[in-house]
Amino acid sequence: MKPAAFKYVRADSIEEALSVLAKYGEDVRVMAGGQSLGALLNMRIVTPPIVLDINRIFVLSQIESGRTVMTGAMVRQADALSSGAIRRDVGLLAQALPHVGHYQTRNRGTLGGSVAHADPSAEIPLVLATLGGEIELRSVRHVRRVAAKQFFRSALVTGRGGDELITALHWPRTSSETETAFFEFAVRDGDFAIVAVACAFERRAGRMRLGFGGCGEVPQVVEVSAPSGINAKAVEEIARDLSKQLDYRSDLLASADYRRSLATVLARKAMVASIEKARAYA
């Protein structure tokens, strides 16, 4: 299908984009890579009066590695995948990115766009929440940072104000004492994950953070004490306990029960994989 008519505004700077958002607020849909928004427009699931194109705001395409790794909102998923800084400092994201869409959609799709869209099964919001990252939002009123945990409110609903623009994501650097793993199950590669699990294991502290995507409306992150070594029974018990604490939705793709079962299996796999990586240091 073809989109309904909309006014097209192409901003050349962050300031221009913010002035459009300040003036028109909720009437605006911001287009980053457009790999979700384009489909929603074409199917007329959304019919915004104004589409604000931020593809020419080149300053939003930067990746900077400092105390955290900052990725501008317009960093394309393909560019993040080939970024040495991300591979080195945010390994979990590098592990998750090949699961995001397809080769062709990663060429265009962005990190910020995926976070703004907030699909419950999306990998990028899941990794950001698991690592305890932050979303940077700007408006003509202020600049603020929101923890991913607070940002994702419900399926496709975020804490972004109507006049705000996501300008960057801040990813905590993964310490050399942290091992990570990412697993998901989808009907086919590139499909939306039914369940995705991200794991960050801090070897010294013996703590594990496990993030679950696709289960409920938003990414759910749980922290547990790591089992000592790969004790199959202990890992299995933790995975079962964890998966009992989560919210699950049922839809055409899978029932809540099936999602719980997948969450248990994938949590076990993710824990085992990260413990095995840590063993190389033992």
Place this chain on the structure above:
Amino acid sequence: MLEVEAGARTTVKFTLNGKAVKAEAEARMQLADFLRHVFKQYGTHVGCEHGICGACTVLVDGRAVRSCLIFAAQIEGATVTTVEGLAEDNGELNDLQMAFRTHHALQCGFCTPGILASATQFLNEHADASEHDIRDMLSGHICRCTGYTGIIEAISATAQNRKSRGQKNTSPEKDND
């Protein structure tokens, strides 16, 4: 800042298959429709119109992207290559297209222009593509005739031929930063 009112048109200048072109487009016009209906380049096929099937994939600045998920107004200044622009200058099929013929990589041909666009970028980036890599890239395309076997053989053979000819077709995976 560019503003195009709903229903109004804007002039879009870009490079299409090596030629500088320009035409007017309404804000909501998809690149796929712009190429087909305005430039009469019917080689770009339109399947699902929501980014799933891959039939409309073209190269924008060397990258394979869905032309149904980009609006014409967004390609101002860009370089677009469609299947019409892949052949050699003398009009002969290029090596990838020849391989598709040799390996029976198409039957009805509806998905082929999109797959050729993806494979063109993919081969530039992956000189040593494994079958798994090729399959992964192809997961972004739907072909209902071939079962993909011929397509995988054609892409794999092209990679091998380019390598054995020592043709410089690789820009090694580069860091962005």
